[in-house]
Amino acid sequence: xKNDAKLRIGVLVSGRGSNxxxxxxxxxxxxxxxEIAVVVSDKPDAPALRRIEGIPxxxxxxxxxxxxxxxxxxxxxxxxxxxxxxVVLAGFMRVLGPGFVRRxxxxxxxxxxxxxxxxxxxxxxxxxxLHGVKISGCTVHLVDKTLDxxxxxxxxxxxxxxxxxxxxxxxxxxxxxxxxxxxxxxxxITARYKVHGRQxxxxx
Ligand code: GRF
Numbered sequence: 001x002k003n004d005a006k007l008r009i010g011v012l013v014s015g016r017g018s019n020x021x022x023x024x025x026x027x028x029x030x031x032x033x034x035e036i037a038v039v040v041s042d043k044p045d046a047p048a049l050r051r052i053e054g055i056p057x058x059x060x061x062x063x064x065x066x067x068x069x070x071x072x073x074x075x076x077x078x079x080x081x082x083x084x085x086x087v088v089l090a091g092f093m094r095v096l097g098p099g100f101v102r103r104x105x106x107x108x109x110x111x112x113x114x115x116x117x118x119x120x121x122x123x124x125x126x127x128x129x130l131h132g133v134k135i136s137g138c139t140v141h142l143v144d145k146t147l148d149x150x151x152x153x154x155x156x157x158x159x160x161x162x163x164x165x166x167x168x169x170x171x172x173x174x175x176x177x178x179x180x181x182x183x184x185x186x187x188x189i190t191a192r193y194k195v196h197g198r199q200x201x202x203x204x
Contacts, residue, residue, distance in 0.1 A: 007189050008037040010084035012075070012092035017048025019090035019111055022178035023185065024051060032182065033189050038082040040075055042094055056082065062094065072100040079104070086188060089143060090181065098145045108143035109188075111181050113173045115139060115155055120148035125170045128160060136160050136169065138177045140184040154184045 011020050020039065026032045038056045041049055049057050058078050065071040076099070079087060087108035089096075101108070114124035116139040119131075128136040137157040144150035156176040160169060 007032075007034040007185075008083050008085045009034050009088055009185070010037055010079040010082060010086070011039045011088045011090050013039060013041050013046055013048035013090055014043050014093040015046055015048060015091050017046065017051050017091065018174060019088075019177055019181050020048050021051050022182055023088065023090070024055070026182040026185075032185055034086075034185065037084050038078060040078055042092070048091070068097055069099055072097045076100050076103045086185070087143070088181070088185070095147055096143065096145075101143060101145050104143070106142060109140055109153065109184065110143050110148065110150070111177055112139045112141065112148050113170065113177065115157065116141060116148055116152060123166070125173060126166045129164060129166060129169060134160050136173060138173050138180055140180055154180055154187070156180045 009023065011023060013020055023032070023036060027034055027036060036055045038058060039048070039052045040058050040060055042060055042062055044059045044061065049059075060071065060074050060078065062068070062071050065074060075096070080103075085107060087104050089108065089110040092110075112120070112124060114120070114128055115135070115137040118133070119127040119136075125136065135157050137155055139152055140154045141148070141152045142150040156179070158173050158176055
């Protein structure tokens with residue numbers, strides 16, 4: 001990573017894009033020393049794409065590639081072409097394979113609407129309700145080749161209320177996701193500066 005420039009972020013989306021919006025807003029407010037270099041969607045009609053005024057947007061559909069490996073590699077190519085240093089999966093509804101993980105190891109994070117390792121995969125809020133947990137939340141973790149299983153970086157707990165529906169719980173968790181995701185990116189940036197600070201101070 002370069003230490004003389006803003007961190008270049010690539011955001012992967014499939015849907016609504018409220019987490020993408022939280023990053024866009026934080027960058028615009030000067031709260032993140034970062035730049036969104038590119039947004040990649042696997043869905044041409046993702047509402048997230050309507051939020052990216054002035055940011056390069058690229059659609060990469062799974063159906064356009066013969067294998068999942070070719071699809072993953074097309075995404076990684078676009079991210080590299082845009083000089084992306086940190087990849088943020090923000091509502092990206094596909095699992096990226098080992099080829100992608102190798103190319104962005106330790107540099108890709110995902111936000112998930114549960115307190116992992118509980119309830120990985122789809123409809124995590126529904127899973128939480130079905131199990132009757134009293135506390136759920138959201139997690140930001142590093143992406144590895146497992147489904148929502150990489151090392152956990154940050155979590156926020158959210159109470160589950162007795163009259164919660166999947167919608168009401170999802171909404172309460174989502175509000176926390178936005179802050180948690182931005183805060184985690186900020187911490188990644190700060191750590192980068194600390195590391196460079198140490199390197200700069202070390203004799204060569
Ligand atoms: C969020 O709940 C996120 O945790 C999950 O998918 C949802 C995406 O929401 N991975 P949005 O597209 O960011 O609004």
